[in-house]
Amino acid sequence: MGENVEAKRLPRNRHSDLFHSECPGRIVFDRITSRWxxxxxxxxxxxxxxxxxxxxxxxxxxxxxxxxxxxxxxxxxxxxxxxxxxxxxxxxxxxxxxxxxxxxxxxxxxxxxxxxxxxxxxxxxxxxxxx
Structure with missing residues (x-):
């Protein structure tokens, strides 16, 4: 149940939703989670x-x-x-x-x-x- 509540709190627009392909934050996410x-x-x-x-x-x-x-x-x-x-x-x-x-x-x-x-x-x- 905690995961569903957390998921509902995530922003849902293309500029702040990492699941959206046009989200600029995805570049930062990719960098932070890169191999090294x-x-x-x-x-x-x-x-x-x-x-x-x-x-x-x-x-x-x-x-x-x-x-x-x-x-x-x-x-x-x-x-x-x-x-x-x-x-x-x-x-x-x-x-x-x-x-x-x-x-x-x-x-x-x-x-x-x-x-x-x-x-x-x-x-x-x-x-x-x-x-």
Whole structure:
């Protein structure tokens, strides 16, 4: 019943309904839920990090992809890039207030995936075995 009530609260016009193909928010939704963005956002929720620290803590992400994700997330106002004057310059990345607000539910989703990942893999194996 809670899901139905929540669904009724969602806006229902093409400019604010993510289910509508012309909703501009869909671009932001796609960016936030892209392959690496949730990991970047949740990792930065722990505190500011430099580029190489992020790269080393997010296994499998290439420098090119990380650089692109950071640039796009900064453009969206979810992270801020700080350059400290030094030689070479020290660049760090941190979440903005809006970034923190989206990182919280992403962290909950990651926790859910961690808690249920085994059951999902078991269900996949059962399904694949039956088909």
């Amino acid at each position: 963005a949730p990991l970047v956002l949740v990792k930065l929720a722990e505190g500011p990090l430099r580029f190489y620290e992020l790269r080393d803590q997010i296994g499998g992400i290439s420098e090119k992809v990380l650089s692109e994700k950071l640039r796009l997330l900064a453009r969206d106002g979810l992270i801020e890039r700080t350059v400290e004057p030094a030689i070479p310059p020290r660049v760090s990345y941190a979440l903005t207030g809006m970034g923190h607000s989206v990182a919280r539910p992403l962290r909950q989703l990651m926790r859910w995936v961690s808690d249920h990942g085994g059951a999902i893999l078991d269900a996949q194996a059962r399904h694949d075995h039956q088909n």
